[in-house]
Amino acid sequence: MIRFFEKDPYAPIQYSYEVSRILYHKKSRFQDIMVFENPHFGRILVLDGVVQMTERDELFYHEMLTHVVMSSHPDPKRVIVIGGGDGGAVREVLKHKSVEKVYFIEIDEEVINVSKKYFPSVAGCIKDKRVEIKCMDGAEFVKNSKPDIDIVIVDSTDIVGFARSLFTKKFFTSIKNCLTENGMYASLSESLHFHKEIVIEVQQTMKSVFPVVDLYTVPIATYAGNWWSFSIGSKKLDPREIRAKNKFRTKYYSDEIHKISFMPKGMYKRLLDNKLDW
């Protein structure tokens, strides 16, 4: 049997997958890109040796990254998605009828091309005429945006890699400056099992910029440490509250999942005080 061994120096468990077939494997200007097929997960996208997405379980990550913040906003019209070259986050954003414009900012054009070819159910949506694709650095794009954006979503690779610049105070400040009064920002923030210190660091940095900051989670089998966290920075609105008016179709996300996915307040306080002992 041929196996793929994930190459994540920061994960204390190494994951490996059966490989039925390698569909694509090339280096882009920015990273090593591979697509292979697995009997259980279907097609799997790998960047620099780390699994980014599988056909079977991408729904958990993309729905939760997107709908929590989109549903907390009363009327999200203009959205920026940074990273997420596979198109999954954009697909979910477009389910919200209020959306008029999505700036889709992916630094590596090759990831978009590979996804269009090998993951049509994920990337198909980016042909939508509300989507404007720009292959450039997300930090640059946000810095030069006018303050007319309702939601910014960051769907980057792991924080402990070349996405580091998307988790700085400088970047968070640029995001805040391009948001409207009810504006909100959501991003992955790593595993509470394996990278609790990074989660706390991201949260503390966000808190130095945004008046409202919060944290929610979802278990994802294919990401190291699996107890995946997302961080929200908001200029005013409490993201625990659901304000979306229209229904949309999802497989995991729902109003009830929205409510239980946020870290309970007592535990959240202990996390930020670094008093969770594991």
Add this chain to the structure above:
Amino acid sequence: MIRFFEKDPYAPIQYSYEVSRILYHKKSRFQDIMVFENPHFGRILVLDGVVQMTERDELFYHEMLTHVVMSSHPDPKRVIVIGGGDGGAVREVLKHKSVEKVYFIEIDEEVINVSKKYFPSVAGCIKDKRVEIKCMDGAEFVKNSKPDIDIVIVDSTDIVGFARSLFTKKFFTSIKNCLTENGMYASLSESLHFHKEIVIEVQQTMKSVFPVVDLYTVPIATYAGNWWSFSIGSKKLDPREIRAKNKFRTKYYSDEIHKISFMPKGMYKRLLDNKLDW
């Protein structure tokens, strides 16, 4: 580097761990038992090639297996723990001041001996005079118990192995017959990511015996599929309600975790109707 590769034929991702030192490795009458040391997780207990417990993260499993059902009962006095030879479930049960008697039924005495020696922080508690250890088949013990038990907890190995007999209608009926009027039963029921069909099967079988059945989850990094589920069968009481009077010290479980850990009702219905599409 020396690595341990988990041998779980039912997991679509294979986990592997760095091995600093092998502390124990022998076959008992029932299974292959190994203890090794890992830089991140500390000591790890492996049965028949599958990780059962690590020093660092056993708290998630043991606290959640035990305290949800124990805290839903107004006054648990007499408890049976089946399996869990490491002693972790018994340790947590003993934190409840109401407890007068714990029958600790482990089929493999060697697991108890190994845990006493290599995991004293887990197994130390079983010296408590309220604990009566019996090395025998849990199904046999329950069948012959008088109906004076408040809580039964099953802490077995994976369902798809030699623990299969602990998930049958016959066994659930024996449990129900030994429970008092407010009696409740809790058990692991595998991963919602990897073994949804097994979760549904266990739930349906429980429903054919117990008037009240429910499901809750916790993400555990070291169990395949990680989104770990537990099933509760209850003769009368709703396990979502907390009735415990005394406080006890935990690292993860709390009243607020109790509430959010249950699967939201809409999603739970869709699970049982096999309409969750992943």
